[in-house]
Amino acid sequence: MLIPGIPLPFPLTWGFTTKEDPDSALPPVRLKQVHGCDLVEAGEQIQHADGLWTRTPGLAIGVQVADCVPVLLAGVVRGRPWAAALHAGWRGTVAGILRRGIAVFTGQGGRPEDLAWALGPAILKCHFEVGGEVVAAARRDPAWREDLAAPGPRGRPHLDLHGLLRAQALDLGLDPARDGSVVVCTFCSPELLHSYRRGDRHGRQWGWIRID
Numbered sequence: 001m002l003i004p005g006i007p008l009p010f011p012l013t014w015g016f017t018t019k020e021d022p023d024s025a026l027p028p029v030r031l032k033q034v035h036g037c038d039l040v041e042a043g044e045q046i047q048h049a050d051g052l053w054t055r056t057p058g059l060a061i062g063v064q065v066a067d068c069v070p071v072l073l074a075g076v077v078r079g080r081p082w083a084a085a086l087h088a089g090w091r092g093t094v095a096g097i098l099r100r101g102i103a104v105f106t107g108q109g110g111r112p113e114d115l116a117w118a119l120g121p122a123i124l125k126c127h128f129e130v131g132g133e134v135v136a137a138a139r140r141d142p143a144w145r146e147d148l149a150a151p152g153p154r155g156r157p158h159l160d161l162h163g164l165l166r167a168q169a170l171d172l173g174l175d176p177a178r179d180g181s182v183v184v185c186t187f188c189s190p191e192l193l194h195s196y197r198r199g200d201r202h203g204r205q206w207g208w209i210r211i212d
């Protein structure tokens with residue numbers, strides 16, 4: 001799934017896969033995702049975390065999702081390309097995985113406003129019914145706005161997780177002109193995308209990125 005053309009900080013390949021992508025087009029598995037907010041430097045081995053970063057050209061890194069939000073970041077630190085892929089479900093989002101990812105970048109010398117960034121297809125507010133405790137946890141986020149949740153048709157709240165991540169991103173100084181997000185609901189797109197909520201127990205799509 002193509003990311004809209006936005007200014008890129010260096011040559012890179014990035015995107016979000018769909019059911020139409022052959023397995024041969026996918027990056028190797030390097031993560032065992034645990035719904036936390038830890039980020040690690042990518043290597044050849046599989047690591048337990050929810051985010052990967054790399055400065056190695058040619059090393060494709062990615063996360064697998066089926067309703068959670070895949071987040072991709074690309075910027076330059078000390079003259080060298082830097083890329084990251086994050087897995088952001090509601091737990092990771094509320095726990096601050098995007099903040100952690102940006103902190104790794106700035107900790108190495110990057111400036112948030114220079115990052116190109118993209119949130120990928122995920123379950124959107126139209127279908128993301130949650131318990132009140134989830135909204136209560138999200139409401140403690142410094143970037144929270146009340147329009148990010150609203151009662152759904154069954155009376156339970158629907159959460160705009162994409163919107164919360166975007167609010168966090170802008171709060172952290174990311175540039176809206178460098179936002180390549182693809183705002184598509186996984187639940188609403190059964191032909192193209194896997195959705196755990198809709199009943200896909202095993203299928204996943206990738207958000208991935210490679211420094212070229």
Ligand SMILES: [Zn+2]
Pocket residue numbers: 123124125126127185186187188
């Ligand atoms: Zn939907």
